[in-house]
Amino acid sequence: MKYFRYLCALVLGFVIFVKCSDNSIQVDLLVKNAHILNSDGEFIGDFLAINKGKFEYVGVFDKHSEKYTADSVIDCSGNYIYAGFHDGHCHFYGLGKNIIAYAELGNCSSFKEVINIVKKHGSDVQSGWILGRGWDQNNWKDKKFPTKHMLDSIFPERPVMLTRVDGHAVLANAKALKLSGIDSTSSIEGGEIEIRNGKLTGILLDVAADSIKATAEVESSEFVERALLAAQDTCFKYGLVCVTDAGLDYSHIDIIDSLQEVGKLKIKINAMINPEEKNYKRYLYNGGVDKQKLRVKTIKLYADGALGSRGAKLTNPYSDDSLSTGILTISPEDIDNACKLAYDHNFQVACHAIGDSANRFVLNHYSKYLKDTNDRRWRIEHAQIVDPNDYAMFQDYSIIPSMQTCHATSDMEWAETRLGHRIDWAYQTNKLLGFHKWFINGTDCPVESINPMYNIYAAITRKSLKPSVEWKIGEDQAIDISTAIKSLTEWPAKGAFWENKTGRIEKGMDADFIVFKKNLFDLSPEQMIKITPEETWIDGEMVYSK
Structure with missing residues (x-):
């Protein structure tokens, strides 16, 4: 029994010695051979140790960093690493909505181009609202706001809402205005409904624009998820x-x-x-x-x-x-x-x-x-x-x-x-x-x-x-x-x-x-x-x- 106790103590001591001799630190990921720069452009190292989603070590690969080990090791091949943007x-969700549901109008140099893109989008999306975003009359030869008349003639039975590049103005056709309950007698505090010669032009600004967006943008949970993941x-x-x-x-x-x-x-x-x-x-x-x-x-x-x-x-x-x-x-x-x-x-x-x-x-x-x-x-x-x-x-x-x-x-x-x-x-x-x-x-x-x-x-x-x-x-x-x-x-x-x-x-x-x-x-x-x-x-x- 005495000999057995001595043997156990010897084995335990050996285990402790081996454990203490091993100074390695296990982490999730090592990144080597990088040029890591801070926001001032200064070199701060070529080696990263990452554990549980955080930087465990940032610096140069030397005898101090050799103690880090990981199952995953990446060679950065001399590429440059910066903090993420x-x-x-x-408007992250707005970006996603644009990607999956809106016609892109940002590159149009005339209202005629807008109409052509909207017509194609309307044929691709064969039912419901026709949506577009990005038009900017400041990029056109005629820098006045457009009117709804062409949209009314092309889409008499489908609602159309085209959001200006800044998101603070929309152009809506007659069908869209009717569905939103907006007519020439309407007044919305914090917004503007443009009227010329007693008739709606289809231009709505700010809170008035928001009111028609609320009617047009009825979104399911599945739509929201797709938009977020696309963004x-x-x-x-x-x-x-x-x-x-x-x-x-x-x-x-x-x-x-x-x-x-x-x-x-x-x-x-x-x-x-x-x-x-x-x-x-x-x-x-x-x-x-x-x-x-x-x-x-x-x-x-x-x-x-x-x-x-x-x-x-x-x-x-x-x-x-x-x-x-x-x-x-x-x-x-x-x-x-x-x-x-x-x-x-x-x-x-x-x-x-x-x-x-x-x-x-x-x-x-x-x-x-x-x-x-x-x-x-x-x-x-x-x-x-x-x-x-x-x-x-x-x-x-x-x-x-x-x-x-x-x-x-x-x-x-x-x-x-x-x-x-x-x-x-x-x-x-x-x-x-x-x-x-x-x-x-x-x-x-x-x-x-x-x-x-x-x-x-x-x-x-x-x-x-x-x-x-x-x-x-x-x-x-x-x-x-x-x-x-x-x-x-x-x-x-x-x-x-x-x-x-x-x-x-x-x-x-x-x-x-x-x-x-x-x-x-x-x-x-x-x-x-x-x-x-x-x-x-x-x-x-x-x-x-x-």
């Missing part, structure tokens, strides 16, 4: 690992949540809720949601419309329409109610404001509740035209500008016609960046392309993508590539209170990254817009590969 303001596929292609969807109802968010729970929807989503009681009951009053891939802690508001459709609310009339100052789409009572609810329940507020009057309106209402510097990160979405006298309020009340750098170059051909001298107040990226040293960038897709490279291009060049447009808009507002990349990675994450979770390649952060063949910091702007990622990874899982 975040779209800080888009995800497109986002992955461009290296997006996280999106902020700027305005959803709880019914859509619940489907997002369920798809994420079963692993179908892998992209991270910061979902803003529309300001309706049904959404407050589902999320606001219950403290919101902050899961691994889903955050619901923001109320989305709209203060005005869009500049292209003259719905942006200006203090003084449009330079090309002396009878219009745009549309204020929310009442003082409604914005106060939403701000108070958000403040009391520790929610963010994110309010769309494009015109100088709308921005002042929102800044003033925010200031009632924020009162001083704070870390609530209330946002103004777009902050497109801001009177210089109002700049200081962004700093005084810690209000975050959420700007889309691509808008400056998309609007540049006609923006000065709309604004006159106020163009000097518009698209002030550098000016607003200066107050907090960070801002949130996004594509506003499907208003613009979901490709974040276009935002980077616009931010650093202030040039149009159209070769025929050679001049630049507000050159002094251009930013460098490092700042542009931060505005599409770590800063949108900060805007969603996820800065300690995602947006950077660091130990302990979610393993969200993208792989390129080339060093983005070595490319010209023209080369950058032609390159897309080789791979996209979320939580240590490859979700896209060319």
Whole structure:
């Protein structure tokens, strides 16, 4: 017995010795032979160890990193790794709807082209509503809004709704207007129904446009799922690992949540809720949601419309329409109610404001509740035209500008016609960046392309993508590539209170990254817009590969 005890002690000691001698650390994945760059373009390593969806080690492969072992080892073959892109303001579900149900009208150079595409789409979709999106009369020779007359003659018995590129205006035919209960006597607060010579033209703006969308877009759960997955596929292609969807109802968010729970929807989503009681009951009053891939802690508001459709609310009339100052789409009572609810329940507020009057309106209402510097990160979405006298309020009340750098170059051909001298107040990226040293960038897709490279291009060049447009808009507002990349990675994450979770390649952060063949910091702007990622990874899982 004594000998047996001695033998057991000897065996146990040997096991402990072997265990202590083995310093290896088992992880899920190793990535070797990479060029890993941070958002400043600095080399931070060639080796990643990833475990349980997070970066366990980021650095060079040496004697310290040799201890990591994994069943899965990837040779990156010298390719470049960056933090995955975040779209800080888009309409993710809207992108998916466009892909699966809408005729694409964004490249039309005339209303005749629009009609031809809609006719073909109508023959492909043989029943129900005919939907299209993307037309922009500013790209046509005749820059006036179109009318419904041709649609009425071609589609007398089928409803047609064609959404303008900005989403704030629609063209509807007579059948669609009738189904929506809109006639020449209708009036909708916060919107405009265009009437000429006592008759409807078919053009509806802002809240009026929303009313007809509600009639046209009756969607099943199966439709919503298909749209979300189609949008995800497109986002992955461009290296997006996280999106902020700027305005959803709880019914859509619940489907997002369920798809994420079963692993179908892998992209991270910061979902803003529309300001309706049904959404407050589902999320606001219950403290919101902050899961691994889903955050619901923001109320989305709209203060005005869009500049292209003259719905942006200006203090003084449009330079090309002396009878219009745009549309204020929310009442003082409604914005106060939403701000108070958000403040009391520790929610963010994110309010769309494009015109100088709308921005002042929102800044003033925010200031009632924020009162001083704070870390609530209330946002103004777009902050497109801001009177210089109002700049200081962004700093005084810690209000975050959420700007889309691509808008400056998309609007540049006609923006000065709309604004006159106020163009000097518009698209002030550098000016607003200066107050907090960070801002949130996004594509506003499907208003613009979901490709974040276009935002980077616009931010650093202030040039149009159209070769025929050679001049630049507000050159002094251009930013460098490092700042542009931060505005599409770590800063949108900060805007969603996820800065300690995602947006950077660091130990302990979610393993969200993208792989390129080339060093983005070595490319010209023209080369950058032609390159897309080789791979996209979320939580240590490859979700896209060319």
